[in-house]
Amino acid sequence: MEELxxxxxxxxxxxxxxxxxxxxxxxxxxxxxIGIRTRGEIIAxxxxxxxxxxxxxxxxxxxxxxxxxxxxxxxxxxAPLVRATEIDFDLDDKLVLLVDDVLHTGxxxxxxxxxxxDFGRPRAIRLAVLIDRGGRELPIAADFVGRxxxxxxxxxxxxxxxxxxxxxxxxxxxxxxxx
Amino acid sequence: MSxxxxxxxxxxxxxxxxxxxxxxxxxxxxxxxxxxDDLSSQEILAILDTAESFREVSTRSIKKVPALxxxxxxxxxxxxSTRTRMSFTLAASRLSAxxxxxxxxGSSVAKGETLxxxxxxxxxxxxxxMVIRHSQSGAPHLxxxxxxxxxxxxxxxxxxxxxxxxxDIFTIRQRLGSIAGKRVAIVGDIAHSRVARSNIFGLRxxxxxVVCVGPPTLVPGxxxxxxxxxxxxxxxxxxxxxxxxxxxxxxxxxGSNLFPSVRxxxxxxxxxxxxxxxxxxxxxxxxxxxxxxxxxxxxDVADGKNSAILQQVANGLAIRMAVLFLVNQGSQA
Numbered sequence: 459m460e461e462l463x464x465x466x467x468x469x470x471x472x473x474x475x476x477x478x479x480x481x482x483x484x485x486x487x488x489x490x491x492i493g494i495r496t497r498g499e500i501i502a503x504x505x506x507x508x509x510x511x512x513x514x515x516x517x518x519x520x521x522x523x524x525x526x527x528x529x530x531x532x533x534x535x536x537a538p539l540v541r542a543t544e545i546d547f548d549l550d551d552k553l554v555l556l557v558d559d560v561l562h563t564g565x566x567x568x569x570x571x572x573x574x575x576d577f578g579r580p581r582a583i584r585l586a587v588l589i590d591r592g593g594r595e596l597p598i599a600a601d602f603v604g605r606x607x608x609x610x611x612x613x614x615x616x617x618x619x620x621x622x623x624x625x626x627x628x629x630x631x632x633x634x635x636x637x
Numbered sequence: 638m639s640x641x642x643x644x645x646x647x648x649x650x651x652x653x654x655x656x657x658x659x660x661x662x663x664x665x666x667x668x669x670x671x672x673x674d675d676l677s678s679q680e681i682l683a684i685l686d687t688a689e690s691f692r693e694v695s696t697r698s699i700k701k702v703p704a705l706x707x708x709x710x711x712x713x714x715x716x717x718s719t720r721t722r723m724s725f726t727l728a729a730s731r732l733s734a735x736x737x738x739x740x741x742x743g744s745s746v747a748k749g750e751t752l753x754x755x756x757x758x759x760x761x762x763x764x765x766x767m768v769i770r771h772s773q774s775g776a777p778h779l780x781x782x783x784x785x786x787x788x789x790x791x792x793x794x795x796x797x798x799x800x801x802x803x804x805d806i807f808t809i810r811q812r813l814g815s816i817a818g819k820r821v822a823i824v825g826d827i828a829h830s831r832v833a834r835s836n837i838f839g840l841r842x843x844x845x846x847v848v849c850v851g852p853p854t855l856v857p858g859x860x861x862x863x864x865x866x867x868x869x870x871x872x873x874x875x876x877x878x879x880x881x882x883x884x885x886x887x888x889x890x891x892g893s894n895l896f897p898s899v900r901x902x903x904x905x906x907x908x909x910x911x912x913x914x915x916x917x918x919x920x921x922x923x924x925x926x927x928x929x930x931x932x933x934x935x936x937d938v939a940d941g942k943n944s945a946i947l948q949q950v951a952n953g954l955a956i957r958m959a960v961l962f963l964v965n966q967g968s969q970a
Contacts (some may be wrong), residue, residue, distance in 0.1 A: 462858075485673070491916070523690060525704075526694075526702035526703065526704035526962075527702065527703060527704075531704060531966070535685075535969065536961050537664065537665040537962070537966030539661075539663055539664075539683065539686065539687070540686075540687050540690045540962075541686070541690055542689055542690040542692075543690065543691050543693055544693070572703070573702075575699075576697055576699040576701065576702070577697050577698060578698050612753055
């Protein structure tokens with residue numbers, strides 16, 4: 459396990475991500491921030507807190523569990539524990555900022571977009587990720603990126619965050635990717 | 638930050654962003670759901686928690702998820718049913734599965750085909766999951782042995798009705814916050830009730846106390862071996878319980894006269910407003926349906942503020958979605 463980014467570098471990546479989002483989002487659009495469980499949810503909360511300071515106004519927060527939408531469900535052995543999706547507001551005509559920790563194959567994002575469309579018809583969906591590690595298998599690109607890394611396919615990038623793991627850091631892990 | 642509705646919900650069930658739950662790392666492996674007797678408390682909790690996430694699907698504008706897209710669920714009902722069957726059908730549809738409906742009436746069963754042959758023929762059409770209700774206890778277990786599909790028990794004879802037990806427990810947890818330490822009365826025809834048995838198995842595993850109430854002819858002493866207490870007086874039990882689950886008198890299963898008259902039964906074991914006043918003010922009144930109104934429950938109680946009956950039906954959908962989803966992911970024999 460190799461540390462790619464330390465606490466300070468993660469903070470800088472988050473700052474860059476926030477700056478990119480803040481400078482491109484229209485100020486008055488009704489905004490909904492939706493994080494993909496579990497690390498995406500935490501990053502979404504951190505972004506949301508800072509965006510609320512700057513823009514004020516109403517920002518809706520949601521959490522997405524994409525298990526039911528995964529394209530590898532039938533190929534997995536045993537069921538992962540599914541947790542609730544919490545989108546308690548109307549998505550119609552909102553600008554949705556979809557947030558995840560790592561963008562790799564693009565399959566999670568595809569599943570998340572499919573899930574969001576079942577909740578309503580947002581005006582637009584923008585994708586913000588802390589780490590873009592490359593290795594896409596689908597034609598999907600992030601609108602806002604905290605940090606780009608070039609990581610070989612066989613390796614896994616793991617984001618640790620204080621709220622869940624006690625400390626902010628990004629690690630490189632050998633072996634097959636899980637979840 | 639969040640909407641008022643979201644924060645109210647969060648208070649009720651704290652969002653665990655650290656990802657450490659009691660079930661962390663748990664993986665469901667069963668291919669069949671035959672009864673709650675077979676399940677561990679962890680497996681029961683996994684079904685309840687999965688159902689919690691499926692409850693949300695029914696609030697969406699598009700009430701469907703693609704989790705079982707391309708899978709086929711067959712409903713084999715050898716016994717009459719309205720709500721269980723419709724609930725399973727709708728649950729399968731909401732998971733995007735295709736549903737085959739089979740009723741014994743007017744089918745080849747009437748021509749003398751055996752259960753095994755009927756099931757094998759339906760399996761040959763490419764079915765992934767069989768949901769079966771049968772008047773013979775153990776029928777789903779037989780199918781689980783001779784078929785390659787997943788089998789879900791939707792009620793077998795006087796044995797078990799696991800999804801009803803699960804939805805009852807789910808409803809109790811939703812209304813009272815937890816199961817452990819709660820005291821549940823199951824009232825009525827315990828002897829013929831698969832609902833009672835599934836409830837007792839599940840509730841005991843999650844740490845609740847269960848007391849079976851009814852006339853001696855309908856409450857066999859053997860229920861004690863399942864970990865339930867027995868009492869023949871409803872009035873005695875009433876002030877001390879958190880939940881009253883009123884069972885239906887199953888006239889179709891009661892052969893000889895097991896109680897003197899319907900009127901006497903209603904007088905001793907029926908729940909009316911006057912009797913309910915002796916219970917705790919927040920007691921939960923449940924009934925698996927269909928209700929014999931005026932017999933087990935009077936209408937003012939069945940439709941009153943303590944009643945969770947319609948909530949039970951709504952929760953049944955979420956539980957059945959969870960069960961169909963989980964058995965389709967299971968790998969174990």
